Every structure is written in C-alpha cells, then in structure tokens.
Amino acid sequence: MNKTAQAGQEPAAEGRHTGDPRTDVATALHQLSTLVHGIYTRISERHDLTPVQARLLCVLLDGPRGMAELAHCFGVEKAALTGLMNRAERRGLAQRSAVPGDRRALQVTLTDAGYQAATAFHAEVSAELDRLVSPLAPDARERFGDTMAEIIARCRASGCADPR
Structure with a gap:
C-alpha cells in the first residue's frame, strides 16, 4: 500500500494539488504546456503547417536569423534544420541567402507568403x-504575465533553450 493510501488520502490526480507547492507548480506548468501545445498544433494544422514550421515562421517574424542560430534555437543539429528549411523553401515560406562578408554563412528570411502565413498563424494563436486567460481578473492576468516574463527572462539569461 502506498503512503497516500495509508494516510487515508486519495492519490493526487491530474489537476489536483498534492500539497507540495513545487509539485503543484510543476504539475500546473506541465498541464498548461500541454494545453498550449495542443492549441498551437491545432491552429498550425488549420494553416496547413506543421507545428515546427509554424514555430520557424514565428521566430523569423523577428527578422533574419542565421542557420547556426536557428539550429541552436530549435535545439537541433544543422542537418536537421537543413531538412526543415528545404521543406519551407519548397513551399515558398522562407529562403536562405548568403550573409554579406561571410561566404560560408547563410541567413534565413521569410518570403512574402511566409510573412503572411506567420502573421495569420500568430494572430490566431x-x-x-487570450481567450484562454480572459476569465482571469485583470490583476491576476497582470501578475500571470509578469511571472511568465520573469521566467522567460531568467531562462534566456541562463542560456536555456530559446522559449519562442
């Protein structure tokens, strides 16, 4: 018999608190991540994109990126990124071009079609x-936004994977 059952308590089910604030936050973040990923996937499919293509397009909304930077951002080897870029170029969503002053380096930019797809996808997501958090009171939304911004800033500062 497990300790929870011995104590006469129900085991913690998904969505229920365990009493340990660290576990509660970790569980809630995991569940929120799963929910957001599901939204992202569903909307990418509506836009005839894979989730990774949608992510690439959204990252490129900030401007051109080098292939090495994108590989780091996606946490993949350059060869895997090359495959993603080949597919994006075939669809006319992005293009690679030489970096001025460095013949070996390539930068990636959105095409007009890629920009339109990225902005439409980003707006829908x-x-x-926004609908997901709209039931929160304004002060709770602000605290939630501030907390997320702090987590993202710390992650970027410590060199974690790019949370885009």
Missing part, C-alpha cells in the same frame, strides 16, 4: 491564448 494569440487570440486563442
């Missing part, structure tokens, strides 16, 4: 995520 943003609207869906």
